[in-house]
């Protein structure tokens with residue numbers, strides 16, 4: 361079994377008694393649809409359509425082939441696929457045989473993939489030839505040398521390693537051991553992070569499945585829901601809030617888009633009659649601008665009923681333009697891969713919908729808003745968010761030191777967000793974690809700083825957020841150079857970072873060479889002063 365920090369028994373009992381944890385593997389949501397509407401369309405992926413029966417059959421074929429290779433409970437997988445049907449086929453296949461995947465983002469590169477592989481020691485890697493890392497065999501060979509038994513590639517020429525081959529039927533395969541018990545780890549979510557290495561979040565069947573079922577209800581998913589999956593399919597928001605899984609649970613259709621680029625999405629919405637879409641704030645701004653510049657686009661959005669917006673802070677003035685300009689309802693979502701998800705409710709007063717990030721999914725989500733000494737603040741006063749509940753994890757994978765800081769003695773997870781609570785609703789007003797939120801994409805400052813100081817000419821580095829009109833935030837790296845070092849140009853620095861294998865969204869948008877970094881009274885880098893110095897010169 362895969363190790364994880366379990367919930368204390370009394371809480372686990374309460375979550376079961378309340379009906380949150382139903383002790384069924386997450387694959388039950390597919391089985392349920394297979395029983396009632398096998399021929400309904402589950403996924404639209406470019407010109408391909410997959411019914412629930414197709415999704416079930418193809419995921420069983422892959423599961424059977426992997427099980428025949430000896431994969432099963434306690435094993436892990438590293439998956440990196442773009443928004444294609446094979447992502448869901450692989451996800452359910454792995455769940456069916458109790459193999460827990462890490463679903464990396466397609467934007468992740470060598471550093472992230474190597475870190476995930478080192479943490480989970482996967483037996484199988486499922487990826488795509490369309491990704492630069494897998495365009496030739498070098499990285500796959502490296503993975504194999506590190507213990508990976510199978511690398512299956514979408515779009516490969518060799519049948520043995522082509523994912524398509526693994527989706528074909530073989531009647532002679534033996535039965536597998538089935539999914540892991542529902543109180544065990546189903547898969548890993550990725551943490552946005554604030555530490556040097558990307559952290560993994562073990563999610564159990566019970567906890568994740570509850571968040572999916574409850575989210576589907578809150579966003580009113582039905583068999584008529586046609587959901588546009590345009591953000592990365594593996595992200596917690598797109599996967600489970602209510603996400604593709606919430607839509608499968610309700611028996612609706614997931615329409616895949618390669619990216620949230622407005623014109624492609626508008627055509628897909630019109631062609632497929634899309635009713636629901638989750639977006640991050642910068643994508644909403646692009647959609648609004650596209651319709652405002654060419655009002656004829658509005659007709660393509662006729663079927664769109666609900667837009668969910670989350671992942672980064674969303675300005676009230678922009679929120680108000682969503683129903684006006686796009687003709688659909690807005691639902692704000694404030695969630696985290698670690699667990700807790702808040703939603704404005706569809707029947708809420710518009711003022712609540714435009715000005716808050718919602719309230720928790722569950723009556724048993726416990727929320728504390730704390731001052732600097734850890735005492736609760738009064739409603740209406742900003743404070744640090746701490747939470748525990750039926751789908752909020754209890755510990756990062758194999759990270760005891762970080763867990764000691766991220767959790768308190770009561771098992772509350774401290775998310776690093778500064779929130780204001782009023783009448784049970786939360787507003788996100790700031791952040792204490794050392795992270796940059798670049799339009800919903802999270803960058804752990806420490807990860808990039810550690811990388812920068814590996815450069816032979818850099819002795820100190822500090823990454824801070826800069827306000828940005830389009831993305832909300834961008835990043836700026838303050839660098840102290842070695843005595844006598846040549847001046848480094850931003851393009852040269854970016855090229856050097858790319859060569860280190862880091863995802864492009866983590867590259868600093870700006871660089872500032874400084875003689876030294878300001879320190880606080882306790883000798884830490886004074887990032888506030890760095891941010892203020894940028895604001896002053898902006």
Ligand code: OOB
Nearest residue numbers: 552596597601670671672673693694695696697788
């Ligand atoms: C979602 O998940 P993550 O894990 O990528 O990032 C979580 C962090 C939060 O701690 C917060 O700092 C920020 O992203 N965030 C927001 C926000 N939603 C997330 N900040 C301000 N306003 C919001 N509405 O981003 C995520 C997971 C599930 C559902 C939605 C978003």
